[in-house]
Amino acid sequence: xxxxxxxxxxxxxxxxxxxxxxxxxxxxxxxxxxxxxxxxxxxxxxxxxxxxxxxxxxxxxxxxxxxxxxxxxxxxxxxxxxxxxxxxxxxxxxxxxxxxxxxxxxxxxxxxxxxxxxxxxxxxxxxxxxxxxxxxxxxxxxxxxxxxxxxxxxxxxxxxxxxxxxxxxxxxxxxxxxxxxxxxxxxxxxxxxxxxxxxxxxxxxxxxxxxxxxxxxxxxxxxxxxxxxxxxxxxxxxxxxxxxxxxxxxxxxxxxxxxxxxxxxxxxxxxxxxxxxxxxxxxxxxxxxxxxxxxxxx
Numbered sequence: 001x002x003x004x005x006x007x008x009x010x011x012x013x014x015x016x017x018x019x020x021x022x023x024x025x026x027x028x029x030x031x032x033x034x035x036x037x038x039x040x041x042x043x044x045x046x047x048x049x050x051x052x053x054x055x056x057x058x059x060x061x062x063x064x065x066x067x068x069x070x071x072x073x074x075x076x077x078x079x080x081x082x083x084x085x086x087x088x089x090x091x092x093x094x095x096x097x098x099x100x101x102x103x104x105x106x107x108x109x110x111x112x113x114x115x116x117x118x119x120x121x122x123x124x125x126x127x128x129x130x131x132x133x134x135x136x137x138x139x140x141x142x143x144x145x146x147x148x149x150x151x152x153x154x155x156x157x158x159x160x161x162x163x164x165x166x167x168x169x170x171x172x173x174x175x176x177x178x179x180x181x182x183x184x185x186x187x188x189x190x191x192x193x194x195x196x197x198x199x200x201x202x203x204x205x206x207x208x209x210x211x212x213x214x215x216x217x218x219x220x221x222x223x224x225x226x227x228x229x230x231x232x233x234x235x236x237x238x239x240x241x242x243x244x245x246x247x248x249x250x251x252x253x254x255x256x257x258x259x260x261x262x263x264x265x266x267x268x269x270x271x272x273x274x275x276x277x278x279x280x281x282x283x284x285x286x287x288x289x290x291x292x293x294x295x296x297x298x
Contacts (some may be wrong), residue, residue, distance in 0.1 A: 006031070008258075010039055011049070014203035015141060018051035018168040019194075043203075044169070053164030053199045054142045054292040059153070062088075062106045064113050065137070067245065067252050068120060069099035069282075071128035076100040079125040080288035086123075088116045092289040095217065097282030099130065102217055103289075132219075132247035138234040139242040139253070141202065142292060148197040156181065158296035160189055161199055165293045168201035204290065214283070215240065215256050216263045218270060219249040221278040229275030238266050249280070 003011070009029045013020055026036035043049050057063050072079040076094045080101055084092050091104040103120075107113040113133070121129050137143070153161075159179045163170055176186035193199050222229050225244050230251050234242045242253035255270070257263035263283075270279055 007039060007043065010036070011043060011203060011205065014040070014043070014049075014051060015205075016202065018053075018201035018203055019190075048205065050204045051168035051201065052166070052204055052292075053161065053168045053201045055161055055165070055199050055294040056143060056148050056197055057106055058148050058150070059198055060294050061108050064107045064109050065134040065243070066105045066107075066113055066117075067132040067134070067243075068103050068105060068117060069130040069132075070101035070103065070120065070126055071099050071130075072101060072125045073127050074125050077286075077288075079123070080286075082123050082125065083120060084289040086116060086119050088112070089289060090292055092287075093215070093217075093284040094286040094288055095282040096285055097217075098280075099128075099282070101288075102282060102284070106292075130248065132245040132249065132252050134243040134245050134252075136244045137242075138230060138244065138251075139239050141240050142204070143200050146195070146197045149195075151193070151196040151198055153198070157189060157193065157198075160186065160193065161294070162296050164190070164199060164201060214258070214260060214263050215254055216267065217254050217282045217284060218252070218267070219280040220251045220253070220270070220276055222250045223275045223277060225250045227275055229273050233270065233273060236269075238262075249278075254284075 006029050010025060013025055013028055022033050022037040022040065025040060026033045029036065070083065080092060080094050083089060083101060083103060088105050088107045089103050090106050093102050094100060095102045105113060105116050107116055117129060117131055120126060156179050160175055163175055163178050172187040173183045175190065176183045179186055230242065230244065233239055238255050238257065240254040240256050242251060244250065245252050255266040257266055267281055270276060
């Protein structure tokens, strides 16, 4: 599937707001509502883009987050298959670099994080695990940009969140049926959840599936982890993720580019950022797992 500039703009808009109306999308890209709907549905029907709701970690207490780089012996695909079965692994990529596997863990505390890392170390093909613990997430395109407002949730909210995790663009009328509400009541509840930052609905793209995204992980050493260097990197449109961390670096993140040349430009930009002393990078070659679903029961 070949995307033109208009498709790419629609994709970026859906990443920021997966529930944006066709009218709103049309206004942003300068199309008629009908044309915007056709293009959007074509993107969604390709099966390579998913609009999903991602519940904020604070809602479930899964606020201890870490990045692990895994050295292995043998096939990276086989090792990734085994690692993907470990609980609390929410993201896993086969990578090119010093470590063939890169994963993100989201757990409910340091003790739980240590237990998960221990399980990874015990896998037969694993030879080494390097762990970085996040101290602050500065940018995450799968989380709401608005501040989180602690919100008391009931079983009806759980139903709505569960449905949004499966289909972020599910119409309010269908959400209402699932939750046993009227459509206006379902709409009011969903908007409350979105405004409170409980959930973010956005488009997820399989890296490289549409020829529009190459992902590259990086680790930085900086002069001042609290300074402008990381703040400026977090503001960049090409930065997918950025977190201050504890470990062998000061910050870990991911940048994206539409081509390998653009990725190279992004890495050069990071190197030339005042305050950045060292950078280590690795390409994401294959997405083995990406799931941020929260189990609210049924």
